[in-house]
Amino acid sequence: MTNTIIIIVGLSLLAVIVLAGLLAKMFRKAGPNEALIVYGFRGPRVIKGHGTVIFPMVESCRQLSLELMSFDVAPQQDLYTKQGVAVTVEAVAQIKVRSDQESILTAAEQFLTKTPPQREGLIRLVMEGHLRGIIGQLTVEQIVKEPEMVADRMRGTCADDMSKMGLEVVSFTIKEVRDKNEYITNMGRPDIVRIRRDADVAAAEAERDTAIRRANALRESAIAKAAADQDRVIAETASLAKQAEAQRDLDIQKAQFTEQSRKQEAQADKAYELQTNVMQQQVVAEQVKVQQVEKEQQIKVQEAEILRHEKELISTVLKQAEIERQRIENLASAEKSRLTIEAEGRASAIRVQGEAEAAVIFQKGEAEAKAMNVKAEAYQDWNQAAVVDRLISNMADVVRAMCEPLSKVDKITIVSTGNDSAAGVNKLTGDITKIAAQVPALFEALSGMDMNELMSNVKGMRARPNGAATVDGK
Numbered sequence: 001m002t003n004t005i006i007i008i009v010g011l012s013l014l015a016v017i018v019l020a021g022l023l024a025k026m027f028r029k030a031g032p033n034e035a036l037i038v039y040g041f042r043g044p045r046v047i048k049g050h051g052t053v054i055f056p057m058v059e060s061c062r063q064l065s066l067e068l069m070s071f072d073v074a075p076q077q078d079l080y081t082k083q084g085v086a087v088t089v090e091a092v093a094q095i096k097v098r099s100d101q102e103s104i105l106t107a108a109e110q111f112l113t114k115t116p117p118q119r120e121g122l123i124r125l126v127m128e129g130h131l132r133g134i135i136g137q138l139t140v141e142q143i144v145k146e147p148e149m150v151a152d153r154m155r156g157t158c159a160d161d162m163s164k165m166g167l168e169v170v171s172f173t174i175k176e177v178r179d180k181n182e183y184i185t186n187m188g189r190p191d192i193v194r195i196r197r198d199a200d201v202a203a204a205e206a207e208r209d210t211a212i213r214r215a216n217a218l219r220e221s222a223i224a225k226a227a228a229d230q231d232r233v234i235a236e237t238a239s240l241a242k243q244a245e246a247q248r249d250l251d252i253q254k255a256q257f258t259e260q261s262r263k264q265e266a267q268a269d270k271a272y273e274l275q276t277n278v279m280q281q282q283v284v285a286e287q288v289k290v291q292q293v294e295k296e297q298q299i300k301v302q303e304a305e306i307l308r309h310e311k312e313l314i315s316t317v318l319k320q321a322e323i324e325r326q327r328i329e330n331l332a333s334a335e336k337s338r339l340t341i342e343a344e345g346r347a348s349a350i351r352v353q354g355e356a357e358a359a360v361i362f363q364k365g366e367a368e369a370k371a372m373n374v375k376a377e378a379y380q381d382w383n384q385a386a387v388v389d390r391l392i393s394n395m396a397d398v399v400r401a402m403c404e405p406l407s408k409v410d411k412i413t414i415v416s417t418g419n420d421s422a423a424g425v426n427k428l429t430g431d432i433t434k435i436a437a438q439v440p441a442l443f444e445a446l447s448g449m450d451m452n453e454l455m456s457n458v459k460g461m462r463a464r465p466n467g468a469a470t471v472d473g474k
Contacts, residue, residue: 026053028061035064035097035104037112044108046101064108068096068170071120075128078180079135081143087179089135089143091154093127094170095162107166123167130157140183147174295343302339306332399436 029051030036036047040059045052047061054061073093078086097107111119134153135143143150154172162169178184309328440451 023053026055027051028054030063033065033067035066035108037062037064037104037108044105046104048099048101048104062108062112064097064104064112065116066097066099066104068094069116069120069123070094071124072175073124073127073131073172075132079132081135082137082139085140085179085181085183087135087140087143087177087184089131089177090175091131092171092173092175093123094172095123095167096170097166098163098168103163103166103168105166106164110165123162123165126161127154127158127172130154130161133157140177140179141187143174143177144184144187147177150174295346299339299343302335306335395436395439398439398442399432402435403432 028036028038028047030047030049032049034048036052038045038047038052038054038059038061040055042059048066071093073091075089079089080086097104111122114122131154134150134157138150151172151174155169158169158172444451
């Protein structure tokens with residue numbers, strides 16, 4: 001019994017496996033790039049993008065590709081244009097089966113048993129025929145210059161024939177158009193010449209405009225540069241003038257400040273001297289006052305000492321006060337008299353000393369006045385001879401004053417290049433002699449007297465008994 005059950009289960013599993021295999025073999029699937037054409041007892045069906053069960057012996061199926069077909073459309077024979085020019089046209093066409101079921105069934109009727117090369121050959125023949133007809137209606141210029149127009153007309157013309165085959169033209173592109181007679185090459189020469197001519201003219205005009213602009217720019221640059229140079233010169237002149245004015249004002253201010261400083265220094269020096277004299281006078285006066293105060297204080301100290309002695313005597317020797325009183329009074333009177341006499345003597349000495357100093361000063365001034373009077377009388381007596389004498393005696397001081405700046409020179413370097421006696425140190429002493437020789441001229445310029453005339457008058461003087469001199473004939 002158990003064996004029978006196992007056999008039944010095994011047979012059942014085997015039957016299930018066989019049935020699943022038959023079902024898997026009967027189920028067919030179609031991808032998104034293909035269509036499955038099923039035909040049989042249920043009629044033709046199109047399966048696209050899903051699957052279906054195909055019953056054996058009563059149904060069958062075939063695959064139809066929906067992918068894009070790309071191939072060249074290049075007729076072997078020349079195509080003649082509207083002008084009768086033979087051209088060779090190469091194009092590329094993209095064709096595919098339409099996606100609707102009617103178009104798929106139509107394409108299946110036309111190409112289901114054909115191989116891809118056979119199918120492309122049939123489509124190429126149709127495309128070449130239509131291309132030949134379109135080229136015959138157009139000129140070479142239109143074909144070359146308007147390829148998009150040719151493609152549009154090609155798609156429009158082939159659409160009906162392709163639709164009858166369940167196909168559609170996705171794109172049509174002309175790759176190349178050429179001819180054996182160089183028509184296309186010569187066709188562009190007029191344009192090339194014209195373009196070259198226009199280019200040459202444009203280049204010449206551009207060069208002319210460039211030259212004109214360059215010349216204008218150079219001229220404007222030169223004008224601007226000249227104007228800038230002129231402005232720079234004007235600015236520099238104005239700046240130099242302002243600098244000169246500022247320097248002049250600065251020099252004037254410096255001179256004014258120097259003058260004021262010198263005036264203030266002179267005033268300060270004078271004020272200092274005056275203040276010094278005043279202070280000296282005040283010091284002398286204060287010294288006199290101090291001496292007077294010292295003397296007064298000495299007197300007061302002595303009086304206080306006397307009083308102290310009196311009190312000491314009164315307090316210590318009270319019994320002998322009466323005896324000693326007379327003696328102390330006498331001593332006090334004597335001391336007081338002595339101090340009074342001493343103070344009066346000192347005051348008299350000071351007064352006598354002041355009177356002596358005043359007498360000395362007075363006598364000195366009187367002597368100087370008498371000397372001046374004597375000189376004046378001598379000058380009046382001697383007249384021109386005294387003047388000449390004073391001039392000759394003071395000439396050395398004048399020459400010494402002239403040469404005094406040379407004494408302040410630290411070092412003098414003399415360069416002599418010849419044996420001339422007037423060179424080197426001799427030149428220096430000669431210059432000093434010349435300076436001294438100019439003293440009489442300076443005297444004449446200052447006094448208005450002629451030295452020659454003075455000397456002549458001196459020679460003609462004669463001595464008088466009292467020591468004076470007179471001029472002969474006068």
